[in-house]
Amino acid sequence: MPQPLKIAVIAGDGIGPEVVGASLEVLKKVAPACGLTYETTDFPFSAAHFLATGHVLSDADIATLRGFDAILLGAVGGLPNDPRLAGGVIEKGILLKLRFELDQYINLRPVSLYPGIETPLKNKTAADIDFVCVRENTEDLYCGVGGFVRKGTSQEIASQTMIATRFGVERCIRYAFDLAKTRARKHLTLVHKTNVLTFAGDTWHRAFQEIAVEYDDVTTAYHHVDACCMFMVTKPEVYDVIVVPNMFGDIITDLGAAIAGGMGIASSGNLNPDGVAPGMFEPVHGSAPDIAGKNQANPIATIDSLGLLLRETGRIHANAAAVKAGERIGQAVRAATPRFAGKSLDRSGLGTDEIGQIVAD
Amino acid sequence: MPQPLKIAVIAGDGIGPEVVGASLEVLKKVAPACGLTYETTDFPFSAAHFLATGHVLSDADIATLRGFDAILLGAVGGLPNDPRLAGGVIEKGILLKLRFELDQYINLRPVSLYPGIETPLKNKTAADIDFVCVRENTEDLYCGVGGFVRKGTSQEIASQTMIATRFGVERCIRYAFDLAKTRARKHLTLVHKTNVLTFAGDTWHRAFQEIAVEYDDVTTAYHHVDACCMFMVTKPEVYDVIVVPNMFGDIITDLGAAIAGGMGIASSGNLNPDGVAPGMFEPVHGSAPDIAGKNQANPIATIDSLGLLLRETGRIHANAAAVKAGERIGQAVRAATPRFAGKSLDRSGLGTDEIGQIVAD
Ligand SMILES: CC(C)[C@H](C(=O)O)[C@@H](O)C(=O)O
Numbered sequence: 001m002p003q004p005l006k007i008a009v010i011a012g013d014g015i016g017p018e019v020v021g022a023s024l025e026v027l028k029k030v031a032p033a034c035g036l037t038y039e040t041t042d043f044p045f046s047a048a049h050f051l052a053t054g055h056v057l058s059d060a061d062i063a064t065l066r067g068f069d070a071i072l073l074g075a076v077g078g079l080p081n082d083p084r085l086a087g088g089v090i091e092k093g094i095l096l097k098l099r100f101e102l103d104q105y106i107n108l109r110p111v112s113l114y115p116g117i118e119t120p121l122k123n124k125t126a127a128d129i130d131f132v133c134v135r136e137n138t139e140d141l142y143c144g145v146g147g148f149v150r151k152g153t154s155q156e157i158a159s160q161t162m163i164a165t166r167f168g169v170e171r172c173i174r175y176a177f178d179l180a181k182t183r184a185r186k187h188l189t190l191v192h193k194t195n196v197l198t199f200a201g202d203t204w205h206r207a208f209q210e211i212a213v214e215y216d217d218v219t220t221a222y223h224h225v226d227a228c229c230m231f232m233v234t235k236p237e238v239y240d241v242i243v244v245p246n247m248f249g250d251i252i253t254d255l256g257a258a259i260a261g262g263m264g265i266a267s268s269g270n271l272n273p274d275g276v277a278p279g280m281f282e283p284v285h286g287s288a289p290d291i292a293g294k295n296q297a298n299p300i301a302t303i304d305s306l307g308l309l310l311r312e313t314g315r316i317h318a319n320a321a322a323v324k325a326g327e328r329i330g331q332a333v334r335a336a337t338p339r340f341a342g343k344s345l346d347r348s349g350l351g352t353d354e355i356g357q358i359v360a361d
Numbered sequence: 362m363p364q365p366l367k368i369a370v371i372a373g374d375g376i377g378p379e380v381v382g383a384s385l386e387v388l389k390k391v392a393p394a395c396g397l398t399y400e401t402t403d404f405p406f407s408a409a410h411f412l413a414t415g416h417v418l419s420d421a422d423i424a425t426l427r428g429f430d431a432i433l434l435g436a437v438g439g440l441p442n443d444p445r446l447a448g449g450v451i452e453k454g455i456l457l458k459l460r461f462e463l464d465q466y467i468n469l470r471p472v473s474l475y476p477g478i479e480t481p482l483k484n485k486t487a488a489d490i491d492f493v494c495v496r497e498n499t500e501d502l503y504c505g506v507g508g509f510v511r512k513g514t515s516q517e518i519a520s521q522t523m524i525a526t527r528f529g530v531e532r533c534i535r536y537a538f539d540l541a542k543t544r545a546r547k548h549l550t551l552v553h554k555t556n557v558l559t560f561a562g563d564t565w566h567r568a569f570q571e572i573a574v575e576y577d578d579v580t581t582a583y584h585h586v587d588a589c590c591m592f593m594v595t596k597p598e599v600y601d602v603i604v605v606p607n608m609f610g611d612i613i614t615d616l617g618a619a620i621a622g623g624m625g626i627a628s629s630g631n632l633n634p635d636g637v638a639p640g641m642f643e644p645v646h647g648s649a650p651d652i653a654g655k656n657q658a659n660p661i662a663t664i665d666s667l668g669l670l671l672r673e674t675g676r677i678h679a680n681a682a683a684v685k686a687g688e689r690i691g692q693a694v695r696a697a698t699p700r701f702a703g704k705s706l707d708r709s710g711l712g713t714d715e716i717g718q719i720v721a722d
Pocket residue numbers: 091092095096250284556557587
């Protein structure tokens with residue numbers, strides 16, 4: 001028998017604990033049916049924990065987390081205008097620290113309109129909105145490179161530098177091509193802004209073209225990020241797999257979440273496909289403090305993220321039971337969503353626990 | 362009698378000459394009725410001109426253009442994959458050169474759903490989609506700051522630097538507050554990504570908060586750019602005026618164009634509100650070489666941009682006849698658009714000349 005899958009759980013703030021709780025109920029049901037054994041360990045990292053202890057996520061915490069197969073994260077973040085949390089202390093201290101320190105260089109974000117879920121777009125169906133974004137997750141404007149000159153004066157200058165390395169870009173593009181190859185349409189679109197970002201964009205574009213030659217069964221396209229946003233609302237059906245740098249990826253995947261029915265639905269995985277460190281799987285939504293504890297949050301995004309966690313971690317570590325459980329959860333979500341037809345976009349209008357139960361059943 | 366308004370016309374490539382032609386027909390009709398005198402001078406700057414002569418837009422050309430009150434530009438750009446035009450040679454050589462050299466620090470982009478025009482969003486009407494984006498136009502990732510290390514090797518690094526100065530940010534934010542003050546809702550939203558871009562975002566956020574104190578009749582909000590893209594498709598009615606740095610502004614205004622009925626409709630003005638140099642007014646769309654010369658392009662975006670040109674240039678130079686003509690064109694466009702109800706999104710299904718004629722009438 002394989003070792004039990006070790007999952008670190010960072011439930012986080014606001015609705016985090018509720019949606020994580022609902023997803024773990026689903027796991028409890030699906031695991032035995034797939035022969036999956038697992039154990040979970042809770043960690044307190046969150047805005048609330050930071051405010052109470054001054055502790056965000058230390059290097060020692062990262063070392064501890066490396067001992068796990070994967071991390072499930074609910075949501076971290078406090079009240080929008082809390083001055084004690086200004087400057088992205090939680091985002092940078094927890095989310096980005098995990099992504100960078102654990103070298104989770106792929107941020108995988110499926111954009112699929114599920115049965116029964118309503119898109120805000122006219123005349124678009126599940127057949128039109130079914131793509132995956134592969135967002136580079138360890139470079140770009142997210143490196144924190146920059147600074148100030150004469151801060152606080154009328155002569156203040158701030159700089160913020162986007163970094164693109166051949167190494168970082170190439171491994172991300174290769175992952176995207178490999179993914180595109182497994183899909184029915186086998187089509188990959190690079191999204192950037194090469195006509196203005198003539199340095200970083202050139203590194204991406206050259207790498208993309210050079211690597212494309214090795215994948216002659218995958219068709220390719222290039223779209224400027226501004227045009228991509230337009231296409232996502234007017235003809236999302238042009239996309240199959242998108243590969244995109246970190247900052248633009250942040251933007252287009254939120255738009256993707258919107259067209260696929262909103263934040264209640266959007267799942268994501270931050271992963272290192274080489275398996276050198278655990279991946280971190282999280283809903284795209286935030287901690288939504290306004291509805292926390294009210295049993296109103298839609299747990300689908302977290303349940304689906306848990307499905308991704310099992311499937312991707314299982315693939316990386318050749319754990320067939322985990323892959324099976326992950327796929328089972330994906331199917332269960334698709335089978336359950338028609339029950340939400342006509343319910344509101346982000347918040348399902350059903351109880352968090354009730355939705356979890358529907359999927360579990 | 363005031364001097365005639367001197368308009369430099371850069372018709373450009375592809376559909377540029379057609380849409381500019383249609384807009385000048387409208388001007389011919391409206392000017393006498395408003396007591397406006399004007400003269401136009403054609404300039405050949407375009408991708409075609411560059412390919413034929415090797416000449417993009419020189420410093421001497423810029424000096425010549427300074428002698429005009431305003432510039433009307435159709436569209437510049439050649440075929441998408443022409444290697445002779447790689448690296449943004451036309452975009453940087455013409456559009457960005459004009460914006461930067463003429464210090465057109467405001468890029469004004471209205472996002473209004475006109476009567477009869479179809480939005481791709483469900484359940485949204487003209488009342489929901491009616492805002493203006495004030496995009497900073499002379500800083501940010503558009504400065505061209507960056508470079509390569511070990512280009513072409515496996516160790517290649519590219520950097521691309523976003524620049525934000527207090528001077529540049531402040532004048533843009535002040536313009537946006539002044540604009541918000543004139544509108545019914547008096548609401549201004551700053552869009553940035555302060556939780557990740559902790560240098561450039563901080564310069565923007567501090568300036569925004571400090572200047573807000575001077576405008577106590579304007580209510581304010583702050584949205585992250587990813588959330589903004591989501592709101593633009595789920596609840597665009599939250600926006601009245603948006604102020605946004607250059608790169609994010611590029612992205613959200615294309616999305617804005619999409620929700621307001623597509624590129625056939627979206628107008629823009631690049632302007633220096635201090636009047637030290639002429640503004641440049643252009644449709645948001647490109648040169649669309651695939652339909653060039655086929656009398657299929659929708660000239661509304663250019664006609665509306667000409668309306669903006671007259672209104673804004675008239676305001677800056679206290680030319681009441683120009684303001685009146687600009688407003689008249691804006692009204693004529695709104696009166697004409699119901700005629701396009703049910704027609705296709707970007708291309709109106711009516712002839713370019715016919716639409717021009719409808720508006721002119
Ligand atoms: C919270 C924030 C740092 C994060 C990001 O920008 O990556 C979020 O928007 C996301 O997309 O996961």
